[in-house]
Amino acid sequence: MLRKSKASAFSGSRPGQPSGRLSVLLLVRQHTDLLWIRNLLAGQEEMRLYWCNSVPMMMDVMRRRQYDMVLWEEHLFESDQASFLRMIAEYAQAPVIALGSSRDESHVRKIIMKGASDYLCKNELTPGLLIRTIRRARYRELARSGSQLREQMDSLTGILDRNLFYDRLHQAMLRAQRGNKQVGLLFLNIDHFRTVNQALGYKSGDLLIKMVAARVRQVLRQCDGLARVGGDEFAVILEDVEEEFSLSAVADKLIEVFSKPFQVSHRDVELNISMGLASYPEEGRSVDVLLQHANQAMFDAKKEPGSTYRFFDEARNRDLKRRLELEADLRQAIRGNQLEVYYQPKIEVSSGRIIGMEALVRWPHPKFGMLAPQTFIPMAEQSSLIIPMGYWVLQQTCRDLAELQQRGFDQLQCSVNLSFRQFHDRKLSETVFRIIYNAEIDTTGFEFELTESAVMYDREYTVKCLKELAHMGVSFALDDFGTGYSSFSNLRSLPISSVKIDKSFIERLPASSQDQTLVAGMISLAHNLSMQVVAEGVETPEQLEFLRRHHCDFAQGYLIARPMTFTEFSDFLVHGRVVTSEARPSAG
Template sequence: MSFCKSSRQQAILDAASELIATIDLEQRLLYLNPSARQLLVLPHDLDLEKERLTVKDLHAPAVYRKLDTEIFAGLLEGKGRWEGELEFRDSNDQPIPMQMTIILHTDEEGRPLWITGIGRDLRRRRRLETQRRLAKRAFDHAIEGLIVTDGRARIQHVNPAFVEITGYTAEEVVGKTPRLLRSDHHDQAFYDAMWQSIADKDRWQGEVWNRRKNGSVYLQWLTITCVRDVQGRIENYVSIFHDLSEMQAKEEEIQHLVHHDPLTGLGNRHLLSERLQHGIRQAKGQEEKLALLIVDLGHIQLINDSLGHTNCDRLIRMQSAKLKAKVQEADTLVRIGADEFALLVEDYSSLHDISQLANELKEVLQEEIDLTEHRVTLSPSIGVAFFPQDAETPDQLLINAQAALLEAKKAGRDTFRFFDQEMSQEARERLKLEQALRSAIKGGGLSLSFQPKVLLESGHVYGAEALLRWCHPELGPLSPGVFIPLAEESGLIVDIGSWVLRQTCKSLVSWREAGLSLPRIAVNISVQQLEQEEFPDWLEELLHEYDLDISLLELEITETGLMKNELKALMSLARLKERGFRIALDDFGTGYSSLSYLRKLPLSTLKIDRSFILDMGDDPVSLSIVKTIIQLAQNLSLDLVAEGVEDSCQAQQLFDMGCPHAQGYYFYKPLIEDDFIQLLAASSS
């Protein structure tokens, strides 16, 4: 069957995949082929003779201006043909980039008749170009090395990371095979298995040792993938590899940090735990013995507070070097705390060897240390526990060595102690009590009692001392003489002191709201609180929070407590005095340097210790001391309080000697808050 010429032309136009459009000289569309209608999202049955559609309808304003003033004008001026890119807009106003050829049709005399445009959709090509650009950018900027070979494994492309990792330039490797990177770490069987996996799965990955251009060998993680054509033939191999050298170095550094102390370079508690587990496991299998020594340098906090962190760190490094010089290479020396070290000795010969070692460590740590501008001497303590006689597990061995260390400290330091079972029981009881005290601080197990202070002349209550009480959930009420030393040793005394001060402020506020006349309350302050640089600021802010006058508080310190850190405490007390706080010195006369303290301390009040009051009726020396203290207070214009007054004779004798204030069981025992409130109410009426 044959078609006429016009039918054949129409069939070609209809079958064409390109956009084909014809317009008249007024830019009205005369013809759009099916591909053009589909591309522009126009109805396939759109009648262009009835629907007036112009070129302007198919383009954004800026594009149309270019068409109208440049392209069409150029065609009409005789150029006859234009080729280039134009952007169309479909009926949904979506942009369509097109590669266009625009032709002007003329009659035999050259007069313009109509214009035809033929265009190809560029969107797919643009997407491919974008993908190629992204792929190239990824190829060029990947931190992994990339190699692309042909089907015969000849290198075609490498990326900059390949050059950086291997040291070879692209020019040096293109056309060659990756065989030039091989090291001598793998045999032929390794490579045969690798290529067999690629043949079976089109992919292989794993660790490979390769060689750089400079001859150094490095470990890499390598992935090789096949790229096949539509017939299944291998066109390319793509290799991606990551240099594991840096990762290995970082992992080794991390492992070092995990197991070592950054200040001294020694192992840390984590390393000790691992060595203890390994050592005990090996000792059990070979019936060997272990000794664990815990070494405390002694009062390192005082060095830190008085000479600063830099000198303290230097001191710790110097002492750790001394310890290291004394231990065998097979032994494990670690730093487990600020000033604590642990030494694990495996398979020692005799108990005497450990005793001798402990003594040598003690002596070398006692040597005077030169810190340039300062010379200091420490008082080390050492605790020792043995496997298997003292413990059979790593944790218990460490606990028992710590218990022995505590005994060495109690013995006055500058010594060492071995563990025994009685010591273990005492340590467990102490730990249990400490945990209960922690719970009491958080859970409301503490309370305050108030012992009134009176004017000896009238018996009138003018103040009180806040006294801490703790009722243990199992043991009942405990004496402060039991739990206060525990709090000081464990560091809990700071939290307890803060609780007492805040609770005192709360009580004063509640008494004020009840309309009672507020007495001055004395609160005991620990030297550890005074060691905190921010304590004066904190206390001032606390009183401001409760809107209380500074004169309502008197801070009591003990002479024996001050001796633990005199310099730091005196500085803190001076700051408190500058802000208007009253300072009272308790147990005056029981220390070793009382008169020097009177000169240094910013005091408001002296308290005569109850031991002198108790004995002054029968002991002339005690009576003389009391008289001297009273005279000192008068000469220094200090308030004076006698504590522990238990009978009328003592009260009268003190009054006759000129002591104006007192507290004790003769007047009032410590009262719970409700009873003290009743006393205040009665005194106010």
């Protein structure tokens, strides 16, 4: 990844946004092309390169952030290039430079007519040519978008005004209609702002409005639209809403950030907000109807005390109430140490020897009993709770591992999952260090399991973070390998010592000849790269025997043992039978 410069040669920011490095999204299929482009841009410290090698991955990362420039290899998605370029323009709202092998002028003109900003022949590409083309396209985009936006921005806050907001909402609904997607609309009103304005004075009131706009913006993705639609009213457009929880997650974050007072004219000013939520197409198929329903939901929210929000749909409000209650229970469970860590043993396939375990969180709810992970983990991931919950699991696991090491089980390796959000928590390294240091464990027996999406999203951060954690002595495994975006070649430069083959590849063994070939190939490739292999979801003796024949290193699954409490796992270590492909062990 390209490093940050002390003084950027040009800004990578959008008009009205803070300056920073130019974010360049590279759409190429082959890892060798990524390395080639990275080498061409070496030394350009004002640029930061991101890579996608498939259309689904591209759609996913474009929902996460906005990019300043797109480099597109024209053979990726050849079937309908015009539609593909329109899709990139709508999602990325950035110039697209096509990369290809043709020198034919008519072909180049066709690509540009379809929507590309420029075309570069790969056989003639040099560092200077690529850098000049990127800069030229960026300057043109800044000049074009800057002049348009200045005329349509709210003069006080610098965000969208009412007219531009209506247009953006209409365009978002058209895109959602074509892609069979949802659009979320959030109306936000500052409660009793007139009283606050009179008390502070109108000059300070204007300053407060600007501060409110800035605080709302910090919660949103760069691709979301924010507008001031009234004196004390704001509206937010959220594209690609998959379910109502995505809307409520934003509303929850807004309530959280508005819980802190504003400092205006040396005074602390506390504000409550009321929000109404509606989504296209369920609550409105036209701009006017959707606006009306979001506005009605906002007025329903104003009937409640404090900062709150309501959906237009009453059934959603009931679901929201249940989810908020469960979320509050989970928050209390984390604070009150009411969660539990279960452990699923891992064995060495060749010998059946127990070599370690994976830590898994469980929640014995006081009212609903033991809740399945799929009930509360997605909810935690959609809120901010996944991070404190992850650290709680890490802390408890370290305590348990320390006890096992003191009892002589010092050769065990314990694996803990890091979610996407926790891995990208900027306080991860220092928090992990504090927990491990306080637990006084031998870190050579500790491993983090990471998903492919987490490690491949921002390579610069990944390299830095893994290096810091590796210095503490922990190791890393790639979880659910084969289901994500990356390949072995992408992982060679990362300090990953093992991969876990996803259970979806194991469950059809040995009946599926296709899965036999895939699993055998994964094991062989991993070994050639000096990585060990763990098979997940092993449930039959035949599966275990197949893994043994193909020299898989480790396995876990119900054939070996189900997840169990720490006490049960301790007993299992002492009394568990040696595992063979002919016999399923007991946990007793």
